[in-house]
Amino acid sequence: MRHLMSPLDFSTEELDKLFDLANDIEHNPEKYAHACDGKILATCFYEPSTRTRLSFESAMTRLGGRVIGFSDAASSSASKGESVSDTIRIISCYSDICAMRHPKEGAPMVAAEKSWIPVINAGDGGHQHPTQTLTDLLTIRSIRGKLDNFTIGLCGDLKFGRTVHSLINALVRYSNIRFIFISPEELKVPDYITDMLREKDIPYEEVIRLEDVMPHLDILYMTRVQKERFFNEEDYVRLKDFYILNTVKMALAKKDMLVLHPLPRVNEISVEVDEDPRAAYFRQAQYGVYVRMALILTLLELA
Amino acid sequence: MLNVGKIEEGFVLDHIAAGKSLSIYEHLQLDKLDCTVAIIKNARSNKKGKKDILKVECDINTLDLDVLAYIDHNITVNVIKNGEIVEKKDLVLPKQIKNVIRCHNPRCITSIEQELPHIFYLADPEKEIYRCKYCEEKYTEGAK
Numbered sequence: 001m002r003h004l005m006s007p008l009d010f011s012t013e014e015l016d017k018l019f020d021l022a023n024d025i026e027h028n029p030e031k032y033a034h035a036c037d038g039k040i041l042a043t044c045f046y047e048p049s050t051r052t053r054l055s056f057e058s059a060m061t062r063l064g065g066r067v068i069g070f071s072d073a074a075s076s077s078a079s080k081g082e083s084v085s086d087t088i089r090i091i092s093c094y095s096d097i098c099a100m101r102h103p104k105e106g107a108p109m110v111a112a113e114k115s116w117i118p119v120i121n122a123g124d125g126g127h128q129h130p131t132q133t134l135t136d137l138l139t140i141r142s143i144r145g146k147l148d149n150f151t152i153g154l155c156g157d158l159k160f161g162r163t164v165h166s167l168i169n170a171l172v173r174y175s176n177i178r179f180i181f182i183s184p185e186e187l188k189v190p191d192y193i194t195d196m197l198r199e200k201d202i203p204y205e206e207v208i209r210l211e212d213v214m215p216h217l218d219i220l221y222m223t224r225v226q227k228e229r230f231f232n233e234e235d236y237v238r239l240k241d242f243y244i245l246n247t248v249k250m251a252l253a254k255k256d257m258l259v260l261h262p263l264p265r266v267n268e269i270s271v272e273v274d275e276d277p278r279a280a281y282f283r284q285a286q287y288g289v290y291v292r293m294a295l296i297l298t299l300l301e302l303a
Numbered sequence: 304m305l306n307v308g309k310i311e312e313g314f315v316l317d318h319i320a321a322g323k324s325l326s327i328y329e330h331l332q333l334d335k336l337d338c339t340v341a342i343i344k345n346a347r348s349n350k351k352g353k354k355d356i357l358k359v360e361c362d363i364n365t366l367d368l369d370v371l372a373y374i375d376h377n378i379t380v381n382v383i384k385n386g387e388i389v390e391k392k393d394l395v396l397p398k399q400i401k402n403v404i405r406c407h408n409p410r411c412i413t414s415i416e417q418e419l420p421h422i423f424y425l426a427d428p429e430k431e432i433y434r435c436k437y438c439e440e441k442y443t444e445g446a447k
Contacts, residue, residue: 083417104412106437110419125410127438 003112003119007133007170022294036065042095043069046102056099059292085114092116118299133166135288148174155182156223158189163262179204180213184239209242214252222261246270307341316357317379324355369397399424411438
């Protein structure tokens with residue numbers, strides 16, 4: 001029995017198989033409409049995350065399975081003080097597979113250690129959110145046709161953004177990837193990431209302004225720059241426009257550049273960009289369902 | 304000069320940094336063993352000036368000494384059988400240590416989950432970095 005705790009739990013070969021399956025689901029959904037008949041997914045969400053939870057629920061429902069669960073800790077027995085270890089043993093009796101979101105880092109791993117059913121980490125604090133990374137990888141692979149030989153710009157809060165760290169760690173396993181980090185000084189990518197890139201001899205550069213690098217990018221991964229991350233209001237006001245993507249900046253980009261965003265967006269991508277064919281962030285949400293469908297089938301050994 | 308007699312079977316842990324013997328006594332959980340233990344503090348040392356020594360009379364298979372490498376590699380472990388030193392053990396950093404150090408990350412599940420052991424794995428043997436198995440936070444000595 002396998003679980004998914006980190007995007008690196010799967011080798012690149014295993015990921016290729018998973019993504020092939022996701023693409024087959026995308027093109028032949030009817031073939032999979034009853035693949036999980038009689039199976040139950042438990043969504044154990046100890047903190048609210050409507051998008052991720054609905055994506056899992058949609059994935060299981062599209063496979064013909066059913067979903068049970070809770071959407072915040074207050075409506076679970078955690079509010080009575082039950083441990084994660086005990087809860088998962090009970091959930092194992094009620095369902096066939098579990099997706100767990102928890103504010104404490106490592107909680108899904110504790111669950112996996114005690115569980116009799118596969119556990120998927122659906123986000124644990126600032127630690128891991130592997131299905132987001134799988135979604136990002138599937139989106140790039142499906143639209144570009146490959147996961148190597150490109151320049152990716154990661155823009156916004158690169159210091160605290162766990163989706164960014166996770167994506168970088170997943171992409172370094174592919175060949176000829178070049179990273180450009182676009183962020184204010186305060187929100188630069190952590191040293192352990194740049195140390196790792198230098199150690200692996202992977203090219204990267206760090207810049208402050210998005211405009212300066214737009215023409216070089218094959219993929220632009222946007223994230224939100226939150227006001228509260230800045231030390232002072234002046235810096236925020238001075239810098240915030242650097243990180244807002246609009247049609248003026250898009251005009252500088254390659255014709256086939258892809259714009260990705262883990263969503264939700266606040267104002268870092270102007271709505272005028274939504275109509276641009278290079279804006280892939282809503283398609284990315286769709287790929288999120290396909291990759292979760294493929295993951296459920298794989299972990300239930302039904303693929 | 305204080306004299307402590309020879310032991311027949313067990314370990315002599317020599318060159319312990321002066322004053323550290325009690326912490327090693329705790330880490331090895333010697334209080335739970337029904338055996339003779341001599342703790343010698345501030346013994347004279349040619350190399351260090353002062354050192355601590357622990358003599359433990361026990362079956363040589365009863366103690367897991369890997370944890371000593373984490374605490375201090377400079378400790379010399381002499382294995383004693385029939386009153387003689389039969390082996391000088393090299394200390395190797397353990398791949399995993401359990402309930403020796405605690406995760407200080409307040410966001411880690413170990414901070415709330417009942418009776419969950421604190422397990423660290425050796426993430427970088429060269430830099431001697433241990434990370435929490437659950438949250439992967441690096442262990443730093445001062446962050447207590």
